[in-house]
Amino acid sequence: MNLLDTRPRLERAAILRGGTIYFAGKTVPCIVRAISETGARLLVYSPDRLPATFRLFVEIAHMDVDCEVAWKRGKEVGVDFVGFPGSQHTIQNAPAGKARPVDPHRPADVAASSKIPILIAEDDPDDRMLIETAFRESGLGYKLTFVEDGEKALDHLAAAGAPAGPSAPALIILDLNMPKVDGRAVLRHLKSKQQLKRIPVIVFTTSNAEEDVESTYDLGISSYIVKPSHYDGLLEVVQLLDQYWGNSVLLPRQP
Numbered sequence: 001m002n003l004l005d006t007r008p009r010l011e012r013a014a015i016l017r018g019g020t021i022y023f024a025g026k027t028v029p030c031i032v033r034a035i036s037e038t039g040a041r042l043l044v045y046s047p048d049r050l051p052a053t054f055r056l057f058v059e060i061a062h063m064d065v066d067c068e069v070a071w072k073r074g075k076e077v078g079v080d081f082v083g084f085p086g087s088q089h090t091i092q093n094a095p096a097g098k099a100r101p102v103d104p105h106r107p108a109d110v111a112a113s114s115k116i117p118i119l120i121a122e123d124d125p126d127d128r129m130l131i132e133t134a135f136r137e138s139g140l141g142y143k144l145t146f147v148e149d150g151e152k153a154l155d156h157l158a159a160a161g162a163p164a165g166p167s168a169p170a171l172i173i174l175d176l177n178m179p180k181v182d183g184r185a186v187l188r189h190l191k192s193k194q195q196l197k198r199i200p201v202i203v204f205t206t207s208n209a210e211e212d213v214e215s216t217y218d219l220g221i222s223s224y225i226v227k228p229s230h231y232d233g234l235l236e237v238v239q240l241l242d243q244y245w246g247n248s249v250l251l252p253r254q255p
Contacts, residue, residue, distance in 0.1 A: 018133075023054035028231060029137060030077075031129050032058055039070065039080045045130050046230030047077050075126050115246060117143040119169035121153040121186065122204075123178040130231065131173075134238045140246070145169065150181030154189055157196055169199060170251045174221075176205040176212060187219040198252040200245070204237075 019042065021028040028050070031043035035058070044050060056067045056079065067079040122128050128146050135142060145166065147153045153174070160168035172190070176183035183203065190196045200222040205212070208226045216224060228234050245251070 018060065019056055019058045021050065021054050021056055023051050029133055030056075031126075031133065032061070033076070035061060035063075037081075039078065040067075042077045042079060043075055043126055043129065044077050044231070045075065045234060046232075047072050047075060049230060050077065053082070115140060115142040116170040116251065117145065117167050118171045118173060119153065119156060120144060120146050120173045121148075121150060121178065121183065122146065122173075122175045123148050124175075127175075127227075130234060131238075134231070134234045138235060138238050138242065140238065140242050142242075142246070143167070149178045150183060150186040153186050154181060157190070171245055172199055172201045173204050174201055176203060176207055176216070184216065184219070187216060187221065191220045200251065202241070202245075 019030045019032045021030050021042075021044070028044065028046075033041045033043055035041075040056070040058075042056075050069060053066065053068050055064070057064050066082040068082055070078040070080050072078070120128070120131060122131065125148070128148070132144060132146070135144060145156065147156055153172075156166060157168075160166050174183045174186060183205070187201060190199065190201065197220070201220070202223040202225060203212075203216050203221050204225050204227060206227050213224050225237060228237060
């Protein structure tokens, strides 16, 4: 049975989080967007690297099942369960020695107060989930705040520091191409405000255009990173960020 035939049913299924894909000795985290008795829809950072068949481990659904890829659309992958084990299939042969999948909505295992607060402006909801998953899978206890466009980033920064407002970020990770207010406009605003201009800004974008690199450095960013094309690269970026910004440099006092 092809998963395309079950798509309406999957749309009504409970949304899950946190799965792990195993194949050829490799481990690839994924987000389980929907699940039925016969298949699932997964969000995978680098779907082109997946084989036609693999094993899927979903802790909160009590599933450890062989899968066949039915379709791919962007970062989404539809899979059929081999043998249709059903939602009550219990974990009996989970790969040994593997860490449990990370649920990006589960409370952090590391106290968020132990690390600096980071504001992440990213309009793609899939990228937001994957970035948060990468931070949690790396065991980093940063206090992450996500906003989905530049306008909300500016609103958050305007409210920061007020008696009932959010904490001011010590670091900002900024996508460039966002709706309403794009990252370039956010940068110009940040650098024009005395209380905000010292906050380090890392541009994290799909663009590798020379004019974007030069213009954003002219606006005072601290780093420019092109989004990696696969999840392993995203994990490496997060770990390098922790090594440098979390442990090696002194950050300015929060405004």
